[in-house]
Amino acid sequence: xxxxxxxxxxxxxxxxxxxxxxxxxxxxxxxxxxxxxxxxxxxxxxxxxxxxxxxxxxxxxxxxxxxxxxxxxxxxxxxxxxxxxxxxxxxxxxxxxxxxxxxxxxxxxxxxxxxxxxxxxxxxxxxxxxxxxxxxxxxxxxxxxxxxxxxxxxxxxxxxxxxxxxxxxxxxxxxxxxxxxxxxxxxxxxxxxxxxxxxxxxxxxxxxxxxxxxxxxxxxxxxxxxxxxxxxxxxxxxxxxxxxxxxxxxxxxxxxxxxxxxxxxxxxxxxxxxxxxxxxxxxxxxxxxxxxxxxxxxxxxxxxxxxxxxxxxxxxxxxxxxxxxxxxxxxxxxxxxxxxxxxxxxxxxxxxxxxxxxxxxxxxxxxxxxxxxxxxxxxxxxxxxxxxxxxxxxxxxxxxxxxxxxxxxxxxxxxxxxxxxxxxxxxxxxxxxxxxxxxxxxxxxxxxxxxxxxxxxxxxxxxxxxxxxxxxxxxxxxxxxxxxxxxxxxxxxxxxxxxx
Amino acid sequence: xxxxxxxxxxxxxxxxxxxxxxxxxxxxxxxxxxxxxxxxxxxxxxxxxxxxxxxxxxxxxxxxxxxxxxxxxxxxxxxxxxxxxxxxxxxxxxxxxxxxxxxxxxxxxxxxxxxxxxxxxxxxxxxxxxxxxxxxxxxxxxxxxxxxxxxxxxxxxxxxxxxxxxxxxxxxxxxxxxxxxxxxxxxxxxxxxxxxxxxxxxxxxxxxxxxxxxxxxxxxxxxxxxxxxxxxxxxxxxxxxxxxxxxxxxxxxxxxxxxxxxxxxxxxxxxxxxxxxxxxxxxxxxxxxxxxxxxxxxxxx
Ligand SMILES: Nc1nc2c(ncn2[C@@H]2O[C@H](COP(=O)(O)OP(=O)(O)O)[C@@H](O)[C@H]2O)c(=O)[nH]1
Numbered sequence: 001x002x003x004x005x006x007x008x009x010x011x012x013x014x015x016x017x018x019x020x021x022x023x024x025x026x027x028x029x030x031x032x033x034x035x036x037x038x039x040x041x042x043x044x045x046x047x048x049x050x051x052x053x054x055x056x057x058x059x060x061x062x063x064x065x066x067x068x069x070x071x072x073x074x075x076x077x078x079x080x081x082x083x084x085x086x087x088x089x090x091x092x093x094x095x096x097x098x099x100x101x102x103x104x105x106x107x108x109x110x111x112x113x114x115x116x117x118x119x120x121x122x123x124x125x126x127x128x129x130x131x132x133x134x135x136x137x138x139x140x141x142x143x144x145x146x147x148x149x150x151x152x153x154x155x156x157x158x159x160x161x162x163x164x165x166x167x168x169x170x171x172x173x174x175x176x177x178x179x180x181x182x183x184x185x186x187x188x189x190x191x192x193x194x195x196x197x198x199x200x201x202x203x204x205x206x207x208x209x210x211x212x213x214x215x216x217x218x219x220x221x222x223x224x225x226x227x228x229x230x231x232x233x234x235x236x237x238x239x240x241x242x243x244x245x246x247x248x249x250x251x252x253x254x255x256x257x258x259x260x261x262x263x264x265x266x267x268x269x270x271x272x273x274x275x276x277x278x279x280x281x282x283x284x285x286x287x288x289x290x291x292x293x294x295x296x297x298x299x300x301x302x303x304x305x306x307x308x309x310x311x312x313x314x315x316x317x318x319x320x321x322x323x324x325x326x327x328x329x330x331x332x333x334x335x336x337x338x339x340x341x342x343x344x345x346x347x348x349x350x351x352x353x354x355x356x357x358x359x360x361x362x363x364x365x366x367x368x369x370x371x372x373x374x375x376x377x378x379x380x381x382x383x384x385x386x387x388x389x390x391x392x393x394x395x396x397x398x399x400x401x402x403x404x405x406x407x408x409x410x411x412x413x414x415x416x417x418x419x420x421x422x423x424x425x426x427x428x429x430x431x432x433x434x435x436x437x438x439x440x441x442x443x444x445x446x447x448x449x450x451x452x453x454x455x456x457x458x459x460x461x462x463x464x465x466x467x468x469x470x471x472x473x474x475x476x477x478x479x480x481x482x483x484x485x486x487x488x489x490x491x492x493x494x495x496x497x498x499x500x
Numbered sequence: 501x502x503x504x505x506x507x508x509x510x511x512x513x514x515x516x517x518x519x520x521x522x523x524x525x526x527x528x529x530x531x532x533x534x535x536x537x538x539x540x541x542x543x544x545x546x547x548x549x550x551x552x553x554x555x556x557x558x559x560x561x562x563x564x565x566x567x568x569x570x571x572x573x574x575x576x577x578x579x580x581x582x583x584x585x586x587x588x589x590x591x592x593x594x595x596x597x598x599x600x601x602x603x604x605x606x607x608x609x610x611x612x613x614x615x616x617x618x619x620x621x622x623x624x625x626x627x628x629x630x631x632x633x634x635x636x637x638x639x640x641x642x643x644x645x646x647x648x649x650x651x652x653x654x655x656x657x658x659x660x661x662x663x664x665x666x667x668x669x670x671x672x673x674x675x676x677x678x679x680x681x682x683x684x685x686x687x688x689x690x691x692x693x694x695x696x697x698x699x700x701x702x703x704x705x706x707x708x709x710x711x712x713x714x715x716x717x718x719x720x721x722x723x724x725x726x727x728x729x730x731x732x733x734x735x736x737x738x739x740x741x742x743x744x745x746x747x748x749x750x751x752x753x754x755x756x757x758x759x760x761x762x763x764x765x766x767x768x769x770x771x772x773x774x775x776x777x778x779x780x781x782x783x784x785x786x787x788x789x790x791x792x793x794x795x796x797x798x799x800x801x
Contacts, residue, residue: 031507057691059774099662101643102636104689111507113687125664132666161666253520258552266549268517297551307505309516309549322524346664360671363524419667428650428673433666478628481527482674 029106033113034234035130035163038140039150040120043171046073047140047209047230048103048114049081054216055231056105056112058084074174078210085116100130110235124379124393127154128344128433131161132419136234138167143176143206147189153379159197160342160395161435162415166194167233168204173222174211180224196382198412205230246306247331248272248280249409249417251362252324256311264295264311265320270362270416272328273305274312282324283332283407289314323364325407325417333407333417336439339400342377343422343434350391356490357431358423359400362416365423367403367492374399398434403492411435425489455498457488508696512545515684517668518647519549519631522682523556525672526629529682530622533559533586535571536748537704538633541693542685544702546631547582557631558585560621564613565590566601566750568726574705587625591617601752602730609753619655622679629672629680637689647686653677690746694771698764708767710744710759721755746771 038044052058053066062084071080085103103114117123117130131137137158139151151168158166168190176182183206194202205214206225213219216231228236249271256264274280274291281288293313294301304310312326320326325333345351351373359366375384377395390396411418422432463471466483470476488498505513522529531546533539546555561575579586594612601609622630636643641659648670650663663671672680685693697704707724714725716736722743723730730752732738743756744767761770 029507030504031510099644099659101640102687103643104637104687106691129664129666253517254524256550256553262552264552266520268513295552297548307510307513309513309520360669362667362669363521416668419669421666421669421671423671423673425673427675428671428678429675430663430665430671433664433669475623475626477626478527478674479676482676
């Protein structure tokens, strides 16, 4: 970086955090994805805005816009940092946040991704989606009100969808006179709340978003508090750095060919590591092979690990395609025919026992021969109520019977290959998202495959019936294709093998 | 102990994963190639995702006929060097109606030449998924985009009914009349894009680097005079200034910034120290509050 350059805009009026210019090749900053959740008016927008203001590489024009804004809070003494977190027009009209927003910022040694999710009960599904992407969650409460039912619901959701670290930001401490006693009370409430969950850590931090106390800088008004600031605690990263001995998983996305003799199985390693010469197996077929090459456009690798997108060339041709999970022989995924799951219903359309939902795993799409809802979970009391249906925002236990075997893990062992969504075969909509609690080889309620023969679905059959209206119509290819696939899926769900 | 993967490594792997998913899930995808830095990164990641196979989709450039000449040159060189399959589409009806960015408002011009042009091209070729280089850090309505973003018939975007996305499970199944927009760079920032261009030593359009160029100042913005169609108005003076671009589009609508950053390292350094967001240079976004959101609802990328 020897070339001199001139700064174009005027220098910032307030000092910004020092930004080191990181050499691209040594830029190994960790990426931490943070979910923020809270009820309306607890101060979530203000807190995120304040964090951006104090700790991030926010642009000067954004800072300037905020300084110029006539809006002030706390009797006109402070900027309204929540303005940095603006939403959709559709949301501003309604005055509420309805969807997750993604924000990115760098500090000197971290890359943060803030996943901002709405807190209302009716947006539980958005929170669940947000939780599925997060490493750590910040639950926000108002110090005056303490932990409410909303927070209990949020904690249960975070636990269910795999967030292992939570921070309870006890906001508006200024409004309770920065009282230690009040904070300690809430800290105990938090312990009572979280003991039954699986969080690796759950800490409470007393903050005041507007004044920035304990957000990025230690509070002078709360000398009794010796713990980390919110930013420190977020930056602690992943407390469970997964160990070198975690077992290998690579879901196969596609097979790559160069038109000659190259055949590489492309995918992203979701767990563990692999080296040239290692044995891998396909748990469903039982076939195994050794890794001959780990190929990338930048050259072959000798080893690769979780997070890398690669192509594996095997030493012999085994019948492997999209949907297969390649794994180590020890601790392989289950070739499952039946799953016990916990899911959240995402669709506005309630569960329909006759809808022939499809199971989408990381790279496989499997027809389900049966979906049985067993009970609903009350997020607040954690009590189960027997049920046989569910609707939007419900959390249910469900038993899924698969039309054919697919490789799958339990979510707590292997989050990436132990999660799924359910897809409506007709509309394509994602109707539910869930985690696998238990995977078994055999379905307890076996239905019989009638003929065992493969059914050939042809263009002619479709043109005579279901696609008659599309014959000779230009540009109808996509719709034709969609219907063909929908018919095939229905047949497969009825356990008839289809080719088309 | 192996070092942790850098955040650029992770972003790269995530984008490659998205490319491989979309190629498996959609019947006829197309990569929207707009020649700028984001398209350059997008194309490079696509090549990595499918190497050593050829790209399983063509590139589409919706040409408004108002791109900088250096952009078109760069596009054609790239396509030739890498042996790519490029479709160029121009809204002939818009040209016939004389819609241009000088005598029409940015919103009318963008709607006709970009949004309508894009819809025509997608419909004409029957593409069911269009891959774009948009990033969530660009603008408020983009911050709520999905990676696989669905459009109802007529390419309309409804921010209230977006398909939920959980974990890294990308459901690409289309309903009747639906098509998809795919954003493999969703989680990248402008800084990441430049850091990656430097790391991978990618060639970009020379307009990103500072040089002496003929300019005029209009509405407080610096415009570069690229050909005879844009000329100084009475009272405006053409001046040679040392400028570069942070973002590239149609030249009468894209403002340059004064800069001495003439090499990739200097551009990276300037970007990391930048004090204004890049869209300041895009005149189309300044029209009104929520401008981008409205354009997206009408089918803009
Ligand atoms: N006194 C005080 N007020 C706060 C604090 N944080 C937020 N507020 C105020 O609480 C109200 C709601 O904040 P906002 O960030 O919009 O809440 P959101 O609905 O959770 O995003 C606003 O009037 C804020 O100014 C704080 O730490 N102290």
